[in-house]
Amino acid sequence: MRYFARRIGFFLATLWAAVTLNFVIPRLQPGDPAEVMVRKLAGKDAQLDPAAVTAMRAMLGAPDGNLFQQYVDYLKALSHGKFGISYTYFPYPVTEVIGKALPWTLVLVGVTQVLAFVIGVTLGAYAAWRRNTRFDSLVTLGSTFVGTLPGFWIALLLLFAFGYTLGWFPTSGGYEDSMPGWNPGFVGDAALHSLLPAASLLVTAPIGWILGMRNTMVMNLGEDYIRLARAKGLPDRVVALRYAARNALLPSVTGFAIALGGVLGGSILVETIFDYPGMGRLMGEAVSNRDFPLLQALLLFIIVGVLVANLVADLLYGVLDPRARKAGR
Amino acid sequence: MSTGVVQPTDRGDLPVEAPLEEASSTPPRWYALVWGNRKARVGIVLLGFFVLVAVLAPVIAPYDGARTDFEALLPPSGAHPLGTTTQGGDIFSQLVYGSRTSLLVGLFGGLFATAIALVVGLVSGYKEGTVVDDLLSFVTNVALVVPVLPLMIVLVAYSDVRGLPLLVFVIGITSWAGHARAKRSQIITLRNRDFVTAAKFSGESTFRIVFREIMPSMTSLVAAGFVGAATGAIGAEAGLSFLGLGDPSSISWGTMLYQANAQGAVAQGLWIWVLVPGLTLALLITSLTFINFGVDLLSNPHLREE
Secondary structure, eight states: OHHHHHHHHHHHHHHHHHHHHHHHHHHTSSSOHHHHHHHHHHOTTSOOOHHHHHHHHHHHTOOSSOHHHHHHHHHHHHHTTOOOBOSTTTTSBHHHHHHHHHHHHHHHHHHHHHHHHHHHHHHHHHHHHTTTSHHHHHHHHHHHHHHTSOHHHHHHHHIIIIIIISOOSOOSSSOSSSOSSSSHHHHHHHHHHHHHHHHHHHHHTHHHHHHHHHHHHHHHHTSHHHHHHHHTTOOHHHIIIIIIIHHHHHHHHHTHHHHHHHHHHHHHHHHHHHTOSSHHHHHHHHHHTTOHHHHHHHHHHHHHHHHHHHHHHHHHHHHHOHHHHHHTO | OOOSOOOOSOOTTSOOOOOOOOTTSOOOOHHHHHHTSHHHHHHHHHHHHHHHHHHTHHHHSSSOTTOOOSOTTOOSOSSSTTOBOTTSOBHHHHHHHHHHHHHHHHHHHHHHHHHHHHHHHHHHHHTTTSHHHHHHHHHHHHHHHSOHHHHHHHHHHHOSSOSHHHHHHHHHHHSOHHHHHHHHHHHHHHHTSHHHHHHHHTTOOHHHIIIIIIGGGGHHHHHHHHHHHHHHHHHHHHHHHHTTOSOTTSOOHHHHHHHHHHTTTTTTTOHHHHHHHHHHHHHHHHHHHHHHHHHHHHHOHHHHHO
16 A cells, blocks of 8 residues: 555656746746736747736736746646637637647557557567567567667658658647547548557557567576476466566556657657658747747646656556555655 | 667677676776677768768769759769759758767767766765655656657757757757666666675775766666767757758758658659668767677677677
């Protein structure tokens, strides 16, 4: 029980740190953040409209008062789900803008992450089982090589080859002309549009799992319980899957959140390249339009998403591995 | 984009080297050990080539990389070995000058991240179990789970001054956590090694144990961490520049790809413009990854013995 309490405690503490970070970043610059934002929005030499500054201050959740008062107001606004108004999509609140983009990224990154995990763990386990064979060196050297390729560059090449040159897949957007909704036409259309972005992410995403799984499994294969299993005359398949791979899987669970962060980061670049209507493209837009409320809310959403995934992975790890619970770590 | 490359442990293709010497003597011919590894040798030669190109950029490049007064979209020719961009820039010159940005960001971003990681990790590990350790470990764990690229994007976006120093700062401040955690666990295991216990029993001072006994056996780990951090910094610079957050006053392979993408190079079939900067980026990262194979030999004798 102590293990679970610790993990939930860590989650809450990280959540607080993330929320506070989000409060601190805009205030790291000199001057009144509201004034700076209005100035940025209107251009450097523009006349400052006091009304705009006041409005911005209200949007930022930092009307007046000292830093502590601002912080309290900011937390209050957050707890009511008030993240401000987007500049780009004025007058829509950023929560609404993000809400529209969220499902796209959720599906793209979610499916990619799960596939990457399955592919990576399978390849890694098989490479470890057949270690020092041609398959093993192909997989490990191949992963090392592919891991050096910049992910967004792979996306550009795939777009070039399969989108423009061969014309097999749509080159941009999330859907063609079908109306968004749960009808087969739209779902198929959206799936077709997300194939290239997903493939781009899938080239590099499994690498961490492959090498990690291979390393743990190689170590596990040297353990006594594997020798015992073999001595008992168990078939290879059972030793490989039910003994070695099963135990080697455990550490992979804890790496889930960090890997998710990596895929999310990659999806920012990939969504920008494919003009995919998710949170990554939104972030690129927010950057080029200097849409700070949107940018900040996006950062907070992404961090919280990863933190929740991390908590789930940690709790799952506690359930799966009794040693983790006993150690209390 | 995968920045932290996990490396396989037991590789059969490695040459068998001399057995590990006593921990008390100075590490044996580290340069020979690294150079003796085929992959590391390829990496060093490749990196040396990039450094040479960066240093001699004005000699190698036919034009100043910032010039954009050529005719647009010229095909490759003697005057323009890789052709020109839609804005009339010489692709080959941009490529040559771009190596400077990547190498500088890699060097200083890597150094900065390594410095933070060392301070946080070693202090945290040395003070294991104390409040200091709890606090530093918490900060490390937070920095580890927060997705790096979105955080870097927001930090750069908020800054008024764009440029290489900002990129180095933002990359360093966001990407030290993994390395710090590794340092922490390394000093904890080293602290409990037999040679440290022996040193304790022989009456050596704590200061001497940490800095004369433990530190020398960590040098290669620090070096490996630095090479890894530099690799990550180069990738991060490319990603940020690709989003248009790079240094507006200098050319980098990331900004080249940003412009290529913004000008629709992919749609127009200008494949050289898209292919070449990514290829050099991949080659540079490959060279560093290969070098790290050699550096790993220093810290992990198992890789040598096999």
